[in-house]
Amino acid sequence: MVKKIIIDTxxxxxxxxxxxxxxxxxxxxxxxxTSVFGNAKGEVTAQNALRLVELEGHDxxxxxxxxxxxxxxxxxxxxxxxxxxxxxxxxxxPPPKGKxxxxxxxxxxxxxxxxxxxxxxxxxxxxxxNIALALKLDPGIVGLVxxxxxxxxxxxxxxxxxxxxxxxxxxxxxxxxxxxxxxxPLVMVGLDVTQEVFMTRAYLDEIYQADNPATNLMxxxxxxxxxxxxxxxxxxxxxxxxxxxxxxxxxxxxLFHTQSVAVFVETEGRCMGQTVADWHHQWxxxxxxxxxxxxxxxxxxxxxxxxxxx
Ligand code: RIB
Ligand code: CA
Numbered sequence: 274m275v276k277k278i279i280i281d282t283x284x285x286x287x288x289x290x291x292x293x294x295x296x297x298x299x300x301x302x303x304x305x306x307t308s309v310f311g312n313a314k315g316e317v318t319a320q321n322a323l324r325l326v327e328l329e330g331h332d333x334x335x336x337x338x339x340x341x342x343x344x345x346x347x348x349x350x351x352x353x354x355x356x357x358x359x360x361x362x363x364x365x366x367p368p369p370k371g372k373x374x375x376x377x378x379x380x381x382x383x384x385x386x387x388x389x390x391x392x393x394x395x396x397x398x399x400x401x402x403n404i405a406l407a408l409k410l411d412p413g414i415v416g417l418v419x420x421x422x423x424x425x426x427x428x429x430x431x432x433x434x435x436x437x438x439x440x441x442x443x444x445x446x447x448x449x450x451x452x453x454x455x456x457x458p459l460v461m462v463g464l465d466v467t468q469e470v471f472m473t474r475a476y477l478d479e480i481y482q483a484d485n486p487a488t489n490l491m492x493x494x495x496x497x498x499x500x501x502x503x504x505x506x507x508x509x510x511x512x513x514x515x516x517x518x519x520x521x522x523x524x525x526x527x528l529f530h531t532q533s534v535a536v537f538v539e540t541e542g543r544c545m546g547q548t549v550a551d552w553h554h555q556w557x558x559x560x561x562x563x564x565x566x567x568x569x570x571x572x573x574x575x576x577x578x579x580x581x582x583x
Contacts, residue, residue: 275302276419276523277392279385281339281378282516283311283399283441284321286356286498290581291398291424291516292325293487296334297580300524304385304393305335307378311399311444312352313360315341318399321360323369328486332371339378339403343445346545352440355501362494379406386414394523397423397452398516400441405448408455415457424519425449426536426548427464428564433505438546439464442538446546450538453548454559461536462519463548466529466568470514474499476574477512483582491581514573521573522565528576530567535559 278301282288295301306326308319319338326334342348357363374381382403386393395418397404404421407414425441426449432438442449453459481492495512502508522529535557539547550564551557 276300276394277302277304277389278394278396278523279305279307279382281307281309281395281397281399281403282322283309283313283318284325285312285318285352285360285399286362286494287514287516288312288398289321289325289361289494290491291520293328294517294520294577294580296326296329296331297487297583298520298524303331303334305337305381307337307339307381307403309339309378309399309403310341310348310351311441312356313358314351315339317360319373320369323371323373324366327369327371328490335374335381336371337374337376337378337381340406343400343402343448344405345447346445355498357497362497364493378403379410382407383411383414386417390417392419394419395421396519396523397421397425398441398519400444401425401448401452402445405445405451408451415455418457421452421457421459422462422519422522423452423459424462424467424516426461428548428550429465429566430468432546433464435546437544439548442548443546446538446540450540453536453538453562456560459562460522460531461562461564462522462529463565466565467515467518468513469568470518470570470573471508471511472514472574474510476578480578480581487581514577517577518568518573521576525572525576528569528572529565531563531565533561533563535561536564
């Protein structure tokens with residue numbers, strides 16, 4: 274059964290690979306992209322989302338622009354030092370041909386869920402502001418989605434934007450806490466697994482041999498992302514596989530080991546954005562979610578390569 278998905282995204286270098294992967298996977302029907310601030314400004318990520326559906330001829334996939342700022346906290350540092358001011362590695366890509374939908378991302382999400390009850394999977398791979406807005410506008414969507422599979426959070430390893438916080442959660446902690454306590458079927462693909470999936474320079478060089486639009490874009494935009502990973506983690510040109518790992522979960526969930534636990538988000542102070550699990554199942558004030566704690570990294574990488582080099 275082909276899975277209808279909406280990718281909520283802040284493209285964004287790894288978002289670009291994730292979107293190409295999803296569009297190249299016949300198991301998935303991408304019924305829309307919704308864009309959000311995060312790796313770059315909201316107006317930038319929206320245009321990048323349009324560029325990405327056009328990259329390999331998926332122009333008919335609608336793109337709805339969403340929030341430019343978090344629900345409550347002020348808009349802080351964007352991820353431009355990792356993804357470039359243009360969200361595309363400062364490669365200054367040509368403008369997209371297409372136009373954005375004339376609807377806010379949250380309205381689009383609600384409309385698609387209500388017109389396909391029980392059939393839509395939400396795939397947030399950026400800050401969760403649009404998803405939280407959709408929840409606030411129409412709480413009834415909780416019972417109408419197939420699943421929410423998000424890239425974000427960290428339970429067993431340090432943060433990547435603060436000592437304890439993962440970037441997507443950190444950028445809008447109030448939104449993340451709303452989404453994680455909503456009670457819908459939710460899978461959290463966090464740093465616990467995405468930092469175990471390394472795209473090495475050798476792996477990337479193999480992918481670049483495909484010489485297709487998706488892999489050529491990766492070759493162009495990845496250097497800044499490799500530089501960040503080397504400077505911050507000392508990876509010498511290798512990179513973590515964040516957003517594409519969430520797409521692989523949709524394709525092959527058996528490659529991930531999950532546990533059920535209630536997760537809340539710290540929304541203020543020095544630990545803002547920290548995702549905290551109630552592993553004793555004693556203090557959770559909310560339904561449990563599935564968190565990915567282990568991954569068969571080699572198989573994830575093999576699947577990504579198989580789809581990108583086709
Ligand atoms: O922490 C990694 C996440 O933050 C990824 O979604 C990346 O694109 C950035 O948004
Ligand atoms: Ca992202």
